Amino acid sequence: MAAPDLTALPGILESRPPDPGELLPLLTLIQGRWRHLPEDALKAVSDRLGVPLARVYAVASFYKALSFVPKGEKLVQVCCGTACHLKGCQAVAAAVAKSLGVPMGGTREDGKVTLEPVNCVGACALAPVVMLDGTVYGKITPSAASRLPV
Ligand code: FES
Structure with missing residues (x-):
């Protein structure tokens, strides 16, 4: 690098x-x-x-927001806190990882996107939740998660 x-x-x-x-x-x-x-x-x-x-x-x-290795230009975070876990965050996480072509916790080789798990973003009523560069996508299905505007 x-x-x-x-x-x-x-x-x-x-x-x-x-x-x-x-x-x-x-x-x-x-x-x-x-x-x-x-x-x-x-x-x-x-x-x-x-x-x-x-x-x-x-x-x-x-601080988890700080990193010694470059993060992607876009940051996708899949919440798997308690509420999101109960609402199926694993399936959402798998769909996002597959559609983005990056494993959870990783950054795509082209540097365009990083995919991270988070524990709770304070939007439990909207579970399951995905965040894209700080924007919350609530009550998201695996199908919708695979179509995030990344
Ligand atoms: S557990 Fe996911 S937003 Fe709170």
């Missing part, structure tokens, strides 16, 4: 005060820009905020 172009990184770093409390906001901005956390960006965050690199990695590892 080629190293990402980090020319936008100084601007992102300088968009926030050099305060250790800015660690998560900066990591979120970097994740949004590069769809993952490049190693060199983590080192730069450590230097900018005066936070030990081990602490930066610890925080980056804790």
